[in-house]
Amino acid sequence: MCGIIGVSNLPDAARATYLGLYALQHRGQESAGIVTIDDGGVPRTARGMGLVGDVVKESDLTHLTGTVAVGHTRYSTAGSSVLANAQPCLANYRAGPLALAHNGNLTNAPIIKRELVGQGAIFQSSSDSEVIVHLIARSRASTAEGQIRDALSRVEGAYSLVITVGRTLYCVVDPRGFRPLVLGRLGQGVIAASETCALDLIGATVLRELGPGEFVEITDGMIRDLAPLAKAPTAQRCVFELVYFARPDSRVFGESVDRVRRELGRQLAQEHPAPGAEVVFSVPDSANMMALGYADASGLKLEHGLIRNHYIGRTFINPTQALRVAKVRIKFNPVHEVISGRSVVVVDDSLVRGTTSKGLVQMIRAAGAREVHLRLASPPITGPCHYGIDTPNRSELIAANHTNEEIRQYLGVDSLGYLSLAGMLQAAGVRNSFCHACFSGHYPIVPDGELIDRRHDAPLAGSIA
Ligand code: AMP
Numbered sequence: 001m002c003g004i005i006g007v008s009n010l011p012d013a014a015r016a017t018y019l020g021l022y023a024l025q026h027r028g029q030e031s032a033g034i035v036t037i038d039d040g041g042v043p044r045t046a047r048g049m050g051l052v053g054d055v056v057k058e059s060d061l062t063h064l065t066g067t068v069a070v071g072h073t074r075y076s077t078a079g080s081s082v083l084a085n086a087q088p089c090l091a092n093y094r095a096g097p098l099a100l101a102h103n104g105n106l107t108n109a110p111i112i113k114r115e116l117v118g119q120g121a122i123f124q125s126s127s128d129s130e131v132i133v134h135l136i137a138r139s140r141a142s143t144a145e146g147q148i149r150d151a152l153s154r155v156e157g158a159y160s161l162v163i164t165v166g167r168t169l170y171c172v173v174d175p176r177g178f179r180p181l182v183l184g185r186l187g188q189g190v191i192a193a194s195e196t197c198a199l200d201l202i203g204a205t206v207l208r209e210l211g212p213g214e215f216v217e218i219t220d221g222m223i224r225d226l227a228p229l230a231k232a233p234t235a236q237r238c239v240f241e242l243v244y245f246a247r248p249d250s251r252v253f254g255e256s257v258d259r260v261r262r263e264l265g266r267q268l269a270q271e272h273p274a275p276g277a278e279v280v281f282s283v284p285d286s287a288n289m290m291a292l293g294y295a296d297a298s299g300l301k302l303e304h305g306l307i308r309n310h311y312i313g314r315t316f317i318n319p320t321q322a323l324r325v326a327k328v329r330i331k332f333n334p335v336h337e338v339i340s341g342r343s344v345v346v347v348d349d350s351l352v353r354g355t356t357s358k359g360l361v362q363m364i365r366a367a368g369a370r371e372v373h374l375r376l377a378s379p380p381i382t383g384p385c386h387y388g389i390d391t392p393n394r395s396e397l398i399a400a401n402h403t404n405e406e407i408r409q410y411l412g413v414d415s416l417g418y419l420s421l422a423g424m425l426q427a428a429g430v431r432n433s434f435c436h437a438c439f440s441g442h443y444p445i446v447p448d449g450e451l452i453d454r455r456h457d458a459p460l461a462g463s464i465a
């Protein structure tokens with residue numbers, strides 16, 4: 001998953017981009033980068049592995065001159081976690097510098113890449129996003145708009161993109177609208193960002209969210225709507241953005257993430273009450289709003305039973321299972337006074353491998369809980385995501401391979417309750433049509449077979465990558 005931002009016509013575009021990326025840090029913590037284009041059309045870039053604040057220094061911001069910029073925070077879902085894959089991609093092509101930042105996952109990238117490599121193309125990275133750069137550069141269309149359109153007609157899957165061609169900024173969302181992208185204004189400038197929280201930090205006001213297939217061109221802060229991309233049968237907004245990924249202070253897909261999460265918690269309390277329980281608390285921070293909703297609907301007292309260390313990234317960042325287990329302990333500590341001698345309800349947003357919950361339950365029991373009732377504010381995750389969320393392969397997904405009773409025993413809880421699919425969709429809001437493939441197995445686009453098994457690192461068959 002990734003966070004993206006594009007800026008047009010702001011005096012210090014790099015600083016605005018930097019601030020915006022700070023607010024989008026939760027969407028990707030492996031690498032960060034900014035590309036600016038100065039008034040003479042010269043690009044400058046700062047990219048690196050790590051968090052935005054570590055990668056981009058004050059000296060970089062001074063060096064990154066210009067009123068046009070794109071930025072990116074990356075969490076790899078296609079391609080390995082190396083500097084070569086850090087975005088924005090920057091290329092020199094016939095119409096000047098082209099910079100691109102991508103959020104999403106292309107489901108047919110391996111096929112196209114193999115074809116391009118066969119024709120002699122040289123790829124600098126193993127990320128799927130570079131495929132789009134190549135397709136734009138190879139297009140025979142006469143305008144940048146036409147070239148982008150050409151490229152996007154070839155790719156499938158999830159993409160929200162900010163692209164600069166020279167000093168013009170293009171923003172586009174795939175026809176199903178898997179990933180969010182919102183437009184805002186600050187003075188004479190325009191900012192596009194993955195989430196509204198980035199606009200808030202910059203001080204911009206929200207203009208509108210781009211719908212599925214929307215395509216806009218922004219020159220010197222002037223927005224021009226371009227013809228939308230060919231329509232998909234239905235929108236497929238990613239429900240997991242609302243469940244887990246986006247920040248609760250953002251509005252995503254026209255919904256307040258905070259409102260949705262509270263409602264998920266309320267629905268969960270209705271579907272899975274915990275008779276006899278005395279308190280409810282969240283696995284912070286992602287389930288905080290859900291626990292609020294659960295407390296609200298159940299009448300149980302809301303407590304803070306787990307304290308989270310904020311100086312550590314999300315547990316998924318670790319490549320190995322051994323490290324992940326240790327990190328659960330580094331990340332959370334129970335509050336004995338809240339837990340000891342009580343029957344507790346623990347609310348989490350989702351259960352993926354089960355590693356976090358297993359470690360937490362052990363800690364909660366060791367802190368003296370009499371009973372532990374685990375409640376999950378989303379349904380069992382039974383399949384991987386092919387559209388940009390780092391959900392692991394089926395073999396690692398606990399709910400893909402075990403019954404609820406087996407999971408309950410494995411986690412060591414007295415009861416286990418998952419929100420139903422219908423309950424989740426109801427809470428997420430009826431005005432959107434959602435992709436819920438990881439929960440339901442209904443995949444709106446069936447990916448290239450190679451992508452299904454290939455997670456991050458494996459080189460492409462037949463390629464020199
Ligand atoms: P697990 O330990 O594998 O069951 O992971 C569950 C925890 O990871 C939950 O507390 C979620 O908040 C969090 N989580 C769920 N999906 C993701 C994801 N794609 N990336 C990072 N963390 C996630």
